[in-house]
Amino acid sequence: MYLFLRPPPAASGGCPGGMVLIEDAELQMGSDADAETPSDETPRHGVTVKAFCLDVTEVTVKAYSDCEACERPRRTVESEGLTPNGRAFWSQFCNGPEAPDHPINCVDWYQAKAYCAASGKRLPTEAEWELAARGNDAWTYPWGDSPPSGERLNACGPECSGMLTERLEKVGKGPWPRMYNDGDAAPATAPVGRSPAGRSPAGVLDLAGNVWEWTESHYCPYDRDDCDDSRRVLRGGGWDTVESQYVRSAHRRPSASTARGWSIGFRCAKAP
16 A cells, blocks of 8 residues: 555546546647757647546556457567567566556557557547646656656666666676666566656656656657658656656657567546
């Protein structure tokens, strides 16, 4: 049982249980340009986002397995540039029935989209995702501007760093660094919703860390009206993320739609 700093959000505004209403807003999306800001986050610009419902947590292994219409997870990773040995190593972190309350991972964009559709939902756009994560206050992280810690998210702390370093050294690799020094009790993924101190202004959990999350959006520059990039945008960072810049609410990561990553999952959205 975990102590919530605020009560978990109840269904409201036409959203079903397990979802929270994100109100209409004019989001200041992205980041101002400076020497440290990735160019794909610029320019900061206004985006009108209509009200929508968003899952409070990432989709779990159990929820995905209960979807009879969904393709079964393969429990193998697929990522551009991975060697056969790398594929075998990282596939050991694909979640299965032994972790029912952990986020489903190792699913590609098409599988994520199909699950949401079968549930009467859809994937969120990256503008919707960013609004849910930072609100109208343009916080750096879902919980505010304080640096990441093991209390606020499940990224790579001592448990993750120690476990990956030990396993990588057995195959002649490593060490694996860490993002923070305080423990989060999770060497890999954690049960969804386990870090209430990282709750976003809207009451959404795990928008930073645990697993990167698929969005509906193509990876397009903000200052272009047309784009033929077939890659999709991932948001939020994962359990193995070691640099804090990658769990910022404005950070964007492109990925092939067919990628099945050991630290990639998703959550769903819908109209209220």
